[in-house]
Amino acid sequence: MEEHNVTEFNDWCPGCGDFGILRAEDLALEELKFDYKNFVVVSGIGCSGKAPHFFSHKISGVHMLHGRALAFAAGIKLSNPSLNVLIEAGDGDTFGIGAGHFVNAGRRNIDMTLLVHDNGVYGLTKGQASPTLHRGEKTKSLPKPNINDAINPIALALSVGYTFVARGFAYDVNGTKELIKKAIQHKGMALVDVLQPCPTYNDINTNEWYRKRVYNMDINPVVDKLEEIPQKISAAITKSYEWEEKIPLGIFYQNELVPTFEERLKESMPDYMDNYPSVQKIEENGEATTVYDKLLQARKVA
Amino acid sequence: MRLSWMIGGAQGLGVDTSANLFGSAVAKAGYYLYGNREYYSNIKGRHSYFNVVIGSKPYRSISEKVNILASFDAETVFQHFTSVTDFLIYDKASEIVKAETVRSMENEITEKVVKELESNGFGTSISDVIQYLNKRGVKCIPVTYVDEINTVINNLKIPPPVAGKAKNTVAIGASYALLGLKADYLRSAIKEQFGKNDLFYNMNMLAAEAGMKYAKANYNMEELQISDGRVQIDGNTLSAMGKIAGGLRFQSYYPITPASDESTYIEANQVVQTSTGGSGGVVVVQSEDELAAINMAIGSSLTGARSATATSGPGFSLMSEGISWAGMNEVPVLITYYMRGAPATGLPTRSGQADLKFALNVGHGEFPRIIIASGDHEEVFYDAIYGLNLAERYQTPVIHIIEKGLANAYSVLDMKTFSGPKIAIERGLLSEGGDGYKRFAFSENGISPRAFLGKASIFYTGDEHNEMGHITEESINRRIIYEKRLKKLETADKEIMEESMVNVYGEAENVILLWGASKGVALDAMEELNEKGVYVEVVQVRMFNPYPKEYMRKILSNKRRIIALESNYYAQGAEVLTEKTGITPTASILKWTGRPILLDELVSAIEDVVVHNKKRVVLDGGA
Numbered sequence A: 001m002e003e004h005n006v007t008e009f010n011d012w013c014p015g016c017g018d019f020g021i022l023r024a025e026d027l028a029l030e031e032l033k034f035d036y037k038n039f040v041v042v043s044g045i046g047c048s049g050k051a052p053h054f055f056s057h058k059i060s061g062v063h064m065l066h067g068r069a070l071a072f073a074a075g076i077k078l079s080n081p082s083l084n085v086l087i088e089a090g091d092g093d094t095f096g097i098g099a100g101h102f103v104n105a106g107r108r109n110i111d112m113t114l115l116v117h118d119n120g121v122y123g124l125t126k127g128q129a130s131p132t133l134h135r136g137e138k139t140k141s142l143p144k145p146n147i148n149d150a151i152n153p154i155a156l157a158l159s160v161g162y163t164f165v166a167r168g169f170a171y172d173v174n175g176t177k178e179l180i181k182k183a184i185q186h187k188g189m190a191l192v193d194v195l196q197p198c199p200t201y202n203d204i205n206t207n208e209w210y211r212k213r214v215y216n217m218d219i220n221p222v223v224d225k226l227e228e229i230p231q232k233i234s235a236a237i238t239k240s241y242e243w244e245e246k247i248p249l250g251i252f253y254q255n256e257l258v259p260t261f262e263e264r265l266k267e268s269m270p271d272y273m274d275n276y277p278s279v280q281k282i283e284e285n286g287e288a289t290t291v292y293d294k295l296l297q298a299r300k301v302a
Numbered sequence B: 001m002r003l004s005w006m007i008g009g010a011q012g013l014g015v016d017t018s019a020n021l022f023g024s025a026v027a028k029a030g031y032y033l034y035g036n037r038e039y040y041s042n043i044k045g046r047h048s049y050f051n052v053v054i055g056s057k058p059y060r061s062i063s064e065k066v067n068i069l070a071s072f073d074a075e076t077v078f079q080h081f082t083s084v085t086d087f088l089i090y091d092k093a094s095e096i097v098k099a100e101t102v103r104s105m106e107n108e109i110t111e112k113v114v115k116e117l118e119s120n121g122f123g124t125s126i127s128d129v130i131q132y133l134n135k136r137g138v139k140c141i142p143v144t145y146v147d148e149i150n151t152v153i154n155n156l157k158i159p160p161p162v163a164g165k166a167k168n169t170v171a172i173g174a175s176y177a178l179l180g181l182k183a184d185y186l187r188s189a190i191k192e193q194f195g196k197n198d199l200f201y202n203m204n205m206l207a208a209e210a211g212m213k214y215a216k217a218n219y220n221m222e223e224l225q226i227s228d229g230r231v232q233i234d235g236n237t238l239s240a241m242g243k244i245a246g247g248l249r250f251q252s253y254y255p256i257t258p259a260s261d262e263s264t265y266i267e268a269n270q271v272v273q274t275s276t277g278g279s280g281g282v283v284v285v286q287s288e289d290e291l292a293a294i295n296m297a298i299g300s301s302l303t304g305a306r307s308a309t310a311t312s313g314p315g316f317s318l319m320s321e322g323i324s325w326a327g328m329n330e331v332p333v334l335i336t337y338y339m340r341g342a343p344a345t346g347l348p349t350r351s352g353q354a355d356l357k358f359a360l361n362v363g364h365g366e367f368p369r370i371i372i373a374s375g376d377h378e379e380v381f382y383d384a385i386y387g388l389n390l391a392e393r394y395q396t397p398v399i400h401i402i403e404k405g406l407a408n409a410y411s412v413l414d415m416k417t418f419s420g421p422k423i424a425i426e427r428g429l430l431s432e433g434g435d436g437y438k439r440f441a442f443s444e445n446g447i448s449p450r451a452f453l454g455k456a457s458i459f460y461t462g463d464e465h466n467e468m469g470h471i472t473e474e475s476i477n478r479r480i481i482y483e484k485r486l487k488k489l490e491t492a493d494k495e496i497m498e499e500s501m502v503n504v505y506g507e508a509e510n511v512i513l514l515w516g517a518s519k520g521v522a523l524d525a526m527e528e529l530n531e532k533g534v535y536v537e538v539v540q541v542r543m544f545n546p547y548p549k550e551y552m553r554k555i556l557s558n559k560r561r562i563i564a565l566e567s568n569y570y571a572q573g574a575e576v577l578t579e580k581t582g583i584t585p586t587a588s589i590l591k592w593t594g595r596p597i598l599l600d601e602l603v604s605a606i607e608d609v610v611v612h613n614k615k616r617v618v619l620d621g622g623a
Helices: A017-032 A047-054 A069-079 A091-097 A099-108 A153-160 A173-185 A207-213 A226-240 A261-268 A293-297 B015-028 B074-083 B107-119 B126-135 B145-156 B166-179 B183-194 B198-212 B235-245 B260-268 B290-301 B313-328 B356-361 B377-394 B404-408 B475-495 B518-531 B549-556 B572-581 B599-610
Strands: A039-043 A060-063 A084-090 A113-118 A164-169 A190-195 A214-216 A247-254 B002-010 B032-038 B047-055 B066-070 B084-091 B139-143 B230-234 B248-253 B271-273 B279-281 B283-286 B306-312 B333-341 B347-351 B370-373 B397-403 B410-414 B459-461 B502-505 B510-515 B537-541 B543-545 B561-566 B587-590 B616-618
Touching: A017 A047, A017 A113, A017 A173, A017 A190, A039 A047, A039 A069, A047 A060, A047 A084, A047 B459, A060 A069, A069 A084, A069 A099, A069 A261, A069 B248, A069 B283, A069 B290, A084 A091, A091 A099, A091 A113, A091 A153, A099 A153, A099 B290, A113 A173, A153 A164, A153 A190, A153 A226, A153 A247, A164 A173, A173 A190, A173 A247, A207 A214, A226 A247, A293 B235, B002 B015, B002 B074, B002 B166, B015 B032, B015 B047, B015 B166, B015 B183, B015 B230, B015 B410, B032 B404, B047 B074, B066 B074, B066 B166, B074 B084, B074 B107, B074 B126, B084 B126, B084 B166, B107 B126, B126 B139, B139 B166, B145 B166, B145 B198, B166 B183, B166 B198, B183 B198, B230 B235, B235 B248, B235 B260, B235 B333, B235 B377, B235 B397, B235 B404, B248 B260, B248 B290, B260 B283, B260 B306, B283 B290, B290 B306, B290 B313, B290 B333, B306 B313, B306 B377, B313 B333, B313 B356, B313 B397, B333 B377, B333 B404, B347 B404, B356 B370, B356 B397, B356 B543, B356 B572, B370 B377, B377 B397, B377 B410, B377 B475, B397 B404, B502 B518, B502 B549, B510 B518, B510 B549, B510 B572, B510 B599, B518 B537, B518 B561, B518 B599, B537 B549, B537 B572, B549 B572, B561 B572, B561 B599, B587 B599, B599 B616
Parallel strands: A039 A060, A039 A084, A060 B459, A084 A113, A113 A190, A164 A190, A214 A247, B002 B066, B066 B084, B084 B139, B248 B283, B248 B306, B306 B333, B333 B397, B370 B397, B510 B537, B510 B561, B561 B587, B587 B616
Antiparallel strands: A164 A247, B002 B047, B032 B047, B032 B410, B230 B410, B271 B279, B333 B347, B370 B543, B502 B537
């Protein structure tokens, strides 16, 4: 991986968890040694959305609309499965405005990684409650305590088909880096939900608050046989409800036995993995080369 | 020769299949056809009908008046009896049925039917309708469907629910016999349609033979020579086929009427071969919503694959934010916009042109949106290819408008219409990327060389950005890059010949100004009016952005009347003309009932304007 001089000024607040996540990503990329041309980071909107512009490594970055990064990334990956696609989105992005895409990405199991910056607030719009803020909590800029229940990202991901589900903590850079690497190497749709303090707007789930609670869990998340799936999923879901006193970090679930969407496409398009849409030649000397005679003949009546 | 045939029945009972079968038989005898399909937003039980116009040359419209109405239920008779001029084929057993007892019929229709019959001194049953029609010289052919179906059941040992579907074919047999064409054409059409399944084949043959015994040749149609092959094809399929031929390799969509048929056709035919001996495939993704559909297509496009989506009004509304992002990031993407009756869910299975200005202005902000609108089936096919080319040439979203009427209608046309000269593919300005690549490099004409993801370090952002694609809010950069994006539309305006954005037919002091699917009916009306000594010119706008300003000024100057013909309330296409050229139409003929503009109502509306100087005529013909 080629290091390049970052020219973009990083405008995140001092102390923001985003820095830890970005550092973990940079380290993961360094260790994975990808060709920079083949690494695409697709992000949503919010503080985290700017991440692709701030990478120390040379990559390609697509800063998408609020909530749509996952759907957008699917289009990139399916037309060019040789690219490594990392989606970087906020908790509002993923579980609020983009919740439908989050759910359906699980059903498809495309070989991509979703990294969620999970801080409980909408930072860039000045601290409103995000879908992961727990009920009854009143962070700094809320006029009243939050009256919505929180989404449990881990349990939700498990129930809709994500085949790699993990949780990291933004200031555990090394641990998060390892999770990101494993998620990227995983064959299938991976979620890494990264808990992060927002020093500006979330005065409840602070760095100290997290540090007192987080611990590395000791479970075997890997599915070796199809029969194990229900048991592994229920164990992981149970684990994901630990929150108030202790918050487990690490991999909750990992299953490479489910065919990816790419493999499913291969069933109807046998040469898909080598001859995917972006490499197909559609013209020669400006003339179309796709044969459609048979389609026309099928409609022949006389 | 122009002959109009209609078949109706409850949705789900095979009306479409029957119309295709009948059409295919008549086409074999050398005739051209245009068939319009009308149906409710419903799966089973509501009234649907197919109106097929047969001609010794291609026609592109249907009429209010139908020569032959083929029916096998009471509702079809009640819905359409006032339109029939020559023959009604009906179920003998339905004679006692009264209009008030047909529960699937909407109250407004029942009231209209009862009023028509009672005001003419009749009761409200089918036998009253028969008398009403007899008085007007219409011959009514009673068919004892029960007997015919029983014969099928007994001879072929087919269960009654399956055999019931043979009713349609009995009606087709009777209709076909009236035409006076050789029975073998119908037999061979049945063979083609049902030949793969012995049971269905035998059942339909038996039913058709039985049907043919009910009628004698009346029209004595002659067999016509066919020099090349002919195809029977609908608008959805043609758009899909155009996209495939034009090199589409990714289509994402969310199910919506009347757009989905296009995507399912592409998926069914996704594996393709190339003339250079290669193969390939189109990835088709049914997404979770239209937000995902448009954004997947945009994402796919960044990799270099030709990408598109297809939707109609409600879905297009959801796509607007994504289209704005594509405009900001100069992404080629084709959106096939199947226009239907709006606002809201509106008339989901009917046609309309009320979203033109929405399409022109879709997405927040100023960015180039290229808009093309097809007027007939041939245009649908070539515009789909053209749309893919324009999107890549100008690196911006292209919206291809196809109305529901055209999407669901079928034509029988010469095969060579669609397999003529080689299809040109223009991929626009490309770059191999590499180090130092700038996706949004400033240029004279606004177009920057486009490299695909995987070829360089490339950045995109919905925020305002610099040449590298990094965020910047700096004023001077904003001024320049904003202008660069819009300059692409000026470039398109300069490069695309204005003459190619408009079709002009005939020359007269009275001009019918239209866009989209009413092209067909206007051309048919023009011919009919010529015979009456009323002359009109038809001007069809095919592209709205860029707009053929100078050419329109030239062709519309010194005209006595400019009559806007549109399927909306405001004559939106004419409003665009005024905005771009200052020219205001002098009269309008409008229809927003969701049904196609009918030939006979249009002829009399044009006469109202041209002869009687009416300024605004509102149409509502068709059931």
